């Protein structure tokens with residue numbers, strides 16, 4: 001029987017928060033692999049904050065997804081048919097394979113997933129793109145040194161949870177910022193952070209001062225806005241700000257005001273650098289090796305928030321990221 005592919009396509013450019021009508025699920029016969037290609041049955045789709053930017057018009061680091069196009073997504077699945085000698089049916093693979101049931105790949109654009117190191121969804125989470133963002137973003141851009149105070153926002157999330165744990169491995173005092181008591185308790189008790197600021201409890205600046213008595217040397221910024229302003233005001237001289245994400249503004253319909261404490265960059269001689277994880281794509285195996293080793297040694301934990309409902313639930317599950325409705329790496333099971 002011919003295989004049917006189900007695909008999440010972009011139906012309309014979202015205005016503000018994503019609505020269910022911005023996406024639709026369409027069906028077509030599944031593609032057949034040509035010589036050198038593999039057919040992958042996708043099992044898990046990564047839902048990422050960046051998706052909001054990918055469906056917006058305007059200049060960015062990748063072109064916008066076109067209306068009618070399959071939604072861009074990191075996903076993981078199992079090879080169902082192979083016409084490539086490097087892959088056999090049953091191999092687990094990951095890559096930028098889209099939000100759909102089946103994908104074709106030529107072998108160069110996928111990575112094999114070793115399921116003995118973690119379940120398939122982890123290969124689009126802690127051992128995939130978000131894990132690599134934490135690893136290279138912190139080590140290459142944040143450049144933490146032993147004894148530094150590291151502050152990371154969205155601390156219980158896919159990237160933030162790993163950043164803080166690597167910070168501990170590197171000998172830093174690690175302070176998270178997260179929304180709500182449960183998430184803060186989790187990063188301290190489960191992930192081993194030294195403290196966590198609950199930004200929903202108010203007075204972020206006072207909470208930060210108490211948690212960072214020696215000031216802040218490294219800020220791994222995932223959120224932006226008022227949270228980043230509060231952190232910038234407490235940076236130490238020659239500190240580093242790794243700008244990984246600005247999620248608080250991803251659904252904004254008006255231009256956000258600039259950082260209120262830009263002056264801190266001048267007076268403290270801060271180094272502020274943006275980062276995009278794909279800049280290190282050739283070095284990902286290095287990151288995977290370390291994260292797997294730390295996990296095996298009991299120094300690093302992963303947390304996935306796996307949702308069911310399949311591709312039909314894509315448009316209603318993705319917005320959880322922008323309201324803090326996820327707890328850990330948000331993954332949709334196909």
Ligand SMILES: NC(=O)c1ccc[n+]([C@@H]2O[C@H](COP(=O)([O-])OP(=O)(O)OC[C@H]3O[C@@H](n4cnc5c(N)ncnc54)[C@H](OP(=O)(O)O)[C@@H]3O)[C@@H](O)[C@H]2O)c1
Nearest residue numbers: 049154157158159178179222245246247248275276277324
């Ligand atoms: N530069 C890169 O290459 C790269 C790659 C991957 C991810 N990122 C960025 O890294 C950040 C985290 O991504 P992730 O995949 O790890 O997501 P995540 O942290 O697992 O989920 C997003 C979290 O952001 C927090 N959040 C959402 N809206 C917020 C707001 N208005 N104010 C404060 N916090 C808010 C929520 O946590 P709370 O409940 O704690 O509020 C939510 O759970 C995002 O900014 C993302 O764009 C960048």
